[in-house]
Amino acid sequence: MAVSIRDVAVRAGVSVGTVSNVLNRPTTVADGTVERVRQAIVDLGYVRNDAARQLRAGRSASVGLVVLDAGNPFFTTVARGAEDAATTHGLSVLLGNSDERRDRENTYLALFEEQRVRGVLLSPSSEDLSHAQRLRDHGIPVVLVDRSAPGSTFSSVAVDDVRGGYIATQHLLEGGRRRIAFIGGQASLRQIADRCDGARRAVTEVPGATLETIATDQLTVLAGREAARSITERPPHERPDAIFAANDLVAVGVMQALVMLDDIRVPEDIALVGYDDIAFAQSTVVPLTSVRQPAHLIGSTALDLLAQLAEDTTLPPQQIEFEPELVVRESSTSL
Structure with a gap:
């Protein structure tokens, strides 16, 4: 007892x-x-029993974090950044994985509301932020993570994904590539739509360049592999000469299909660029060129911002946007 x-x-x-x-x-x-x-x-x-004491006081020492894919090293690093910042505020982080599904996201948001967390960091799975708005209406601040929100009433911390998509594709075009394929994810995800939009803008600046989009159900290695297999089945003259993958996991799957499962050379036949610059991007069979996001900084900045909002809910929304950086490796060397 x-x-x-x-x-x-x-x-x-x-x-x-x-x-x-x-x-x-x-x-x-x-x-x-x-x-x-x-x-x-x-x-x-x-x-x-600190939990009971906090509930009686109406102030929890925990914050919720909902990410799109906890298996993606990018989000693991975001969570680490949030956790490191949380310790400086005397807080702990509760992690939820939505798996890019709105129903799972809403389940976690409802759970965090029941637990009266101090606030929530959310990487939303869709444009519908009604459940996040409900939390805020009930006095629980919400900060969007890895998702820009210009003109929104929500604070956000993200990278300029349009710019990221632009510099990735511009790099491929400057290397002499003209048939670009963008692979990965659904356009319903703002991050994916923005990266594709940036790629499209770069292509329109170069006469004769084209952009093909190949959507995938998930942003995983397996999804990238399956998408790339559809390319390997085409005659060589109908294949793209460059691929911009929506994230590094998709890029790794693409590389597996091209190099390991088929006889297509990277970058000689098809150049490849990923996104996120996760830790093992430089350790792939052909070191991967990638657009770097400061994942740890995104997580820690979002937590710091959330802590401020928890102390003063009257603060105006802040949209913090970092600049992406292209990290060039062997997978995209020029023709």
Whole structure:
């Protein structure tokens, strides 16, 4: 049976209120009494129920984080950044994986609302932010992560994905490539739509260049492999001469299909660029050119912003946007 605060009071020969004061305001209690209560706590093995205390106070020491894919190293690093920042604010991070599904996202948001978390960091799976708005209406601040929100009433921390898509495709075009394919994800994801939009803008600046889009159900290695297999089945003259993958996991799957499962050379036959610059991008069979996002900085900045909003809900929304950086490796060397 769990030891209660009343058990401690009986053991120490004091009131329940005195035990509470020792736990929360020890300077208001005589030193001898404090020592007696603390000894009773040790003797009985009493464990303080911080969760219940926080709920009574209406302020939790936890924040929720919902990501699109917890298996993606990019989001793992975002979560690490948020966790590192949370420790400086005396907070902990509860992680939820939506798997790019709105129903799972809403389930986590409802759970975090029930637990009265201090706030929520959300990488949304769609344009529908009604559930996030509900949290905010109930006094729980929400910051969008890896998702820009210009003109929105929500604060956000992200990278300029349009710019990222532009510099990735511009790099391929400057290398002499003209038949570009954009592979990965659904246009319903803002990040994917923005990266594709940036690629399209770059292509329109070069006469004779074309952009083909190949959507995938998920942003995974397997999805990239399947999409690329559809390219390998074409005659060589009908294949793209460059591929811009929506993220590095898709790019790895594309590379597997081209190099390991078929006899297509990267970059000689098809150049390849990914997105995120996850840790093993430089360790693929052909080191992968990628658009780098400062994942750890995104997570820590979003947490810092959330902590500010939790302290003052009247603060105006802030849209923080970092610049992407192209990291060139062997997968996209010029013709």
